Amino acid sequence: MTRLAVSDRRRRRLGSAALDALAYVVVAVLFAPVLLLVVSSLQTDGRLASGTYDLLHPTFAAFRDMWRSVAFGHYLVNSAIICTAAATLATAFASTAGYALARFRFPGSRPFSLTVVATQLLPGSMFLLPVFLGFIWLKDNTPVQLFDTRIGMVLVYTAFFTPVSIFLMRSFFAGIPRELEEAALVDGCTRFGALRRIVLRAAAPGLIATFAYAFLFAWDELLFVTALTQSHAETIPIGIRNFIGNYNGKYAQLMAAGVVSTLPVMVAFFATQRWLVKGLTAGAVKA
Amino acid sequence: MLLIHIVPAAGGVVLSLKNLNTFTFSKLFGAPWTGLRNYRELLFDGASPLRAGFMDALRNTAIYTSVTVAGTIGGGLGVALLLNRPVRGARALRTLALTPWIVPTFVVATLWQFMWQSDVGIVDKLLVDWTHVLHHRPVWLLGGNTIWAIVVPSVWRGLPFSMLLCFAGLRAIPSELYEAAAIDGAGAWQRFRAITLPLLRPLLAIQLLFLVIYTAYQFVIPNVMLGSDPGPHADLLMTLIVRTSFQNNLVGVGAAASTLLVLGMAVWVGVWLLAFRRDLEAPA
Numbered sequence: 001m002t003r004l005a006v007s008d009r010r011r012r013r014l015g016s017a018a019l020d021a022l023a024y025v026v027v028a029v030l031f032a033p034v035l036l037l038v039v040s041s042l043q044t045d046g047r048l049a050s051g052t053y054d055l056l057h058p059t060f061a062a063f064r065d066m067w068r069s070v071a072f073g074h075y076l077v078n079s080a081i082i083c084t085a086a087a088t089l090a091t092a093f094a095s096t097a098g099y100a101l102a103r104f105r106f107p108g109s110r111p112f113s114l115t116v117v118a119t120q121l122l123p124g125s126m127f128l129l130p131v132f133l134g135f136i137w138l139k140d141n142t143p144v145q146l147f148d149t150r151i152g153m154v155l156v157y158t159a160f161f162t163p164v165s166i167f168l169m170r171s172f173f174a175g176i177p178r179e180l181e182e183a184a185l186v187d188g189c190t191r192f193g194a195l196r197r198i199v200l201r202a203a204a205p206g207l208i209a210t211f212a213y214a215f216l217f218a219w220d221e222l223l224f225v226t227a228l229t230q231s232h233a234e235t236i237p238i239g240i241r242n243f244i245g246n247y248n249g250k251y252a253q254l255m256a257a258g259v260v261s262t263l264p265v266m267v268a269f270f271a272t273q274r275w276l277v278k279g280l281t282a283g284a285v286k287a
Numbered sequence: 288m289l290l291i292h293i294v295p296a297a298g299g300v301v302l303s304l305k306n307l308n309t310f311t312f313s314k315l316f317g318a319p320w321t322g323l324r325n326y327r328e329l330l331f332d333g334a335s336p337l338r339a340g341f342m343d344a345l346r347n348t349a350i351y352t353s354v355t356v357a358g359t360i361g362g363g364l365g366v367a368l369l370l371n372r373p374v375r376g377a378r379a380l381r382t383l384a385l386t387p388w389i390v391p392t393f394v395v396a397t398l399w400q401f402m403w404q405s406d407v408g409i410v411d412k413l414l415v416d417w418t419h420v421l422h423h424r425p426v427w428l429l430g431g432n433t434i435w436a437i438v439v440p441s442v443w444r445g446l447p448f449s450m451l452l453c454f455a456g457l458r459a460i461p462s463e464l465y466e467a468a469a470i471d472g473a474g475a476w477q478r479f480r481a482i483t484l485p486l487l488r489p490l491l492a493i494q495l496l497f498l499v500i501y502t503a504y505q506f507v508i509p510n511v512m513l514g515s516d517p518g519p520h521a522d523l524l525m526t527l528i529v530r531t532s533f534q535n536n537l538v539g540v541g542a543a544a545s546t547l548l549v550l551g552m553a554v555w556v557g558v559w560l561l562a563f564r565r566d567l568e569a570p571a
Contacts, residue, residue, distance in 0.1 A: 016372075023369040023380060030366070031383045033443065034390060036409060037398050049407045051416065129532055129542055220391045222507045223525070227533055237393040241511050244397060251401050258394040269389045281455035 037262075041255035048251050062252035063260070069247050072257060075239035079219060080264070082150050082235060086157035087214035090165045091207055093158070098169025099195065103178075131156065132227050148230045156224050161214040168213060168279045172206025173199065209275035212268050219265050236261050325543035337531075337540060343519045344527040351438055351523060352502045358442035359502075360494055363449025364487070368479075370450070371457045381454070388447035396511035399440040403427035403512075428513065433521035437509050441502065449494060456490040457483070492563040499559075500552055524548050 040048055042058035066072055101109060135147040146152030176199060184194040200207070222237040229238070240261065243254055269276065329341045370381055390398070402409045405424045414421045427436045460482065468478045506525040509517040515530050516522065524544065532541030 019369065019372060020374050023372070023374050026366055026369060027380045027384045030387060030443070030447070033398055033402065034386050036402070037390070037394070040401070051407070051409075051412045128529075129538060129545070132533075133538075216389075220393065220507070222393055222510065223529065226510075226529070237391070237507070237511070240393050240397055244400065244511065245514075251407065254397060254401065258390075258397050262390050262394050265391060266386075266389055277451060281452055 037255055037258055041252060041259045043252055045250060045252050062256035066243075066253040066256045066260070069250065069253055070239055070242050072236075072239055072260070075234055075236045076260070078150065078233055079235040082153045082157065082233070083215050083218040085150075085154045086161065086218050087211045089154065089158040090161045090214040091169075091211045093162050094165030094169045094210055095200070095203070095207060097162075097166045099173050099199065101166065101170045102173035128224060128227055131224075135228060147228060148232050150233045152228060153225060153233050153235070156228065157214075157218045157221065160221070160224070161217055165210045165214055168210045169203070169206055172203050172209070172279060176202045205275035206279060208272050209279040212272040212276050213280070215268055216265050325540050326547070329540065329543055329547065337537075340519075340522070340527060341544060344522045344524045347434060347520065347522055348503055348524045350434060351441075351505070351521075352499060354438050355441045355445065355502050355505075356495065356498050358438070359445035359449050359498060360491060362442060362446045363451075363494075364453045364491070366446065366450045367453035367457055368483075371454060381450075384450060385447045387444050388451075390444065392444065392507040393511050395440050395444045396508045399436070399443075400428065400512045403436050429518070431520050433513060433518055437505075437512060437517075437521055437523075440512075441505065441508055445498065445502075449498075452490060452494060453487065456487045460486050489563075489566040492559070492566050496556070496559050496563075499555055503548070503552060503555075 039053060039055065041062055042060070043053055044059060044061065047054055100106065101112070135152060138144045139147045146155065180198050180202065181194045184198045185191070189197065219236070221235075222241075225233075225235050225238060229235075240254075240257055243250075243257055247253065328335050328337055330338065332338050366384060370377055370384065374380060387395070401407070403411075405411050405426050405428075408427075410427065411424045415424050425432060427433070464482050465478055468482060473481065504525055505523055506529065509521055509523055509526050510529075513521055515526070515534060517526055525548075528541045528544045528548070531537045531544065
């Protein structure tokens with residue numbers, strides 16, 4: 001009887017160790033491509049081709065040369081400006097709309113929420129064509145220049161990422177106790193003053209998370225920027241695609257460009273991870 | 288927002304009914320009406336090369352979407368379960384496992400395009416040169432394998448986010464339930480079937496809804512990895528629509544294909560509602 005119990009416990013411990021090992025292996029496999037991206041960017045093309053990776057003698061040549069192969073700096077600046085502006089605007093709109101949805105029941109608040117969801121069901125291509133044609137028409141017939149301009153892309157991305165941002169902000173606002181505002185109102189604050197001084201301050205993590213969300217997704221957008229720009233306002237995804245098209249075989253530089261494109265969002269993510277993860281998971285777990 | 292989303296979308300439906308191409312482009316919305324001809328050509332005209340391309344893209348999108356979604360949610364749940372145990376360094380493991388999701392999609396496509404190369408790529412080096420699992424070098428970026436060349440990176444990038452959501456869901460399940468079940472003599476599999484799955488069902492359902500839509504609208508991965516024409520085995524509806532509209536200038540046909548894609552998604556939402564309506568109404 002005792003021997004049986006011991007062997008049972010040992011078997012369980014073996015099983016547990018096996019699952020631990022499996023967890024390590026799975027995570028290693030998931031992480032390996034990211035590691036490969038970084039390692040490859042530090043090799044020469046010759047070493048990549050022969051498969052003899054030299055980890056002890058990394059070279060930064062690819063990071064130096066990539067800026068000359070394509071106008072990567074141009075794309076990077078465009079991406080930085082467009083994504084920052086669009087994320088800021090989307091967060092601003094979303095915080096006002098999200099606050100209204102979280103605090104007030106106004107006529108049409110439910111249809112409004114449903115429409116916000118519905119926008120996520122339409123594929124980009126559905127409104128890409130009309131937006132494209134509209135931009136072209138504006139360019140040809142009015143002084144309003146949106147086609148192939150940063151302002152045009154900011155406008156499109158703001159519209160694009162505001163709906164989900166509204167949802168994020170609403171859940172953050174809903175998590176702030178009403179009593180905080182009511183206390184401020186009693187103390188003589190105006191409704192707007194209470195919003196500014198109390199609620200926005202309490203929702204600061206939410207604002208940061210929403211900004212990071214919009215920034216991450218704008219950074220990743222390729223479809224609209226393909227169609228709506230030609231040379232002036234092109235962003236990093238286009239730059240990478242041009243790289244693949246024109247410099248096939250220069251894998252070290254390509255990987256270096258990949259590392260440089262990933263770094264800003266990596267930093268944005270890890271800086272805001274605590275709030276962003278909470279915001280994204282809260283919505284899904286509750287729903 | 289209504290203005291920017293809804294009005295252009297309606298405009299898209301209007302365009303799909305028009306004969307808009309290079310010759311009539313300057314007239315835009317003034318182009319001649321053609322009724323349902325664009326739709327008929329895509330769906331029923333056996334002699335049309337457009338129909339053959341559309342059917343390929345439709346089939347590929349169906350395969351791509353179902354396999355990717357199944358792999359993403361199944362894998363995400365599996366990894367979440369693995370990391371929800373008291374493993375040494377669990378926090379660090381979760382962070383490492385999450386990193387693929389932060390790599391931008393276009394970098395994912397670039398990285399995997401490099402990995403799939405048959406001469407310098409790591410996949411073939413691993414399978415053929417280093418472990419000798421295979422004796423010939425499979426070609427990934429041409430022909431029948433291309434569909435897997437886009438499915439695998441899609442799962443790789445999507446899985447961590449699914450894991451994150453599943454993990455949050457697992458954390459929300461009270462541990463008393465498992466303890467009570469263990470006392471009653473339920474095995475690990477029974478506990479999973481009777482407690483974990485039912486309680487995660489609403490969360491998995493929401494993921495399923497949005498992931499299918501998101502995946503069916505995938506454009507970046509095939510476009511960056513395989514170019515504007517990914518070939519008959521990996522051309523998805525979105526790459527087809529963009530190519531038809533912007534390179535071949537058959538804007539009307541592209542708009543018709545877009546409308547069909549949205550209709551397909553509307554059907555999916557309907558099916559989803561039928562299957563999971565109860566979960567939506569269940570108290571959180």
